[in-house]
Amino acid sequence: MSMVGFCGGGLLQESGKPDEIQIFFDTLNAVEQVTLNDLDWSLVLDRLYRRYVRFDDIDKTKQVMDYYKKVLVKGGR
Structure with a gap:
């Protein structure tokens, strides 16, 4: 069985x-x-998934990820 992983x-x-x-x-x-x-959705959907997050974009990327967490885990908007 193949698995997907993230390397960093x-x-x-x-x-x-x-x-x-x-x-x-x-x-x-x-x-x-x-x-x-x-x-800026591309920070997660492109940068984080396909490449890496630039140091200068860490705070903005976390903001997007926190939004996803709020919507998907807690069910709110």
Whole structure:
């Protein structure tokens, strides 16, 4: 069974099966599509997922991630 993981700082963290990770990012995309605000979604959907977060963007990236957490975990907006 293949697993998807994220590598950073010399560590590899397994995060789930490929289909589970796809559903996770599809959900993040759906949240972006129905939310009107000035958050820079690409910091999570592109930079964090495909590359890395620039040091100067850490605070803005955390703001986006906190919003996702609020909506997905707590069910609020």
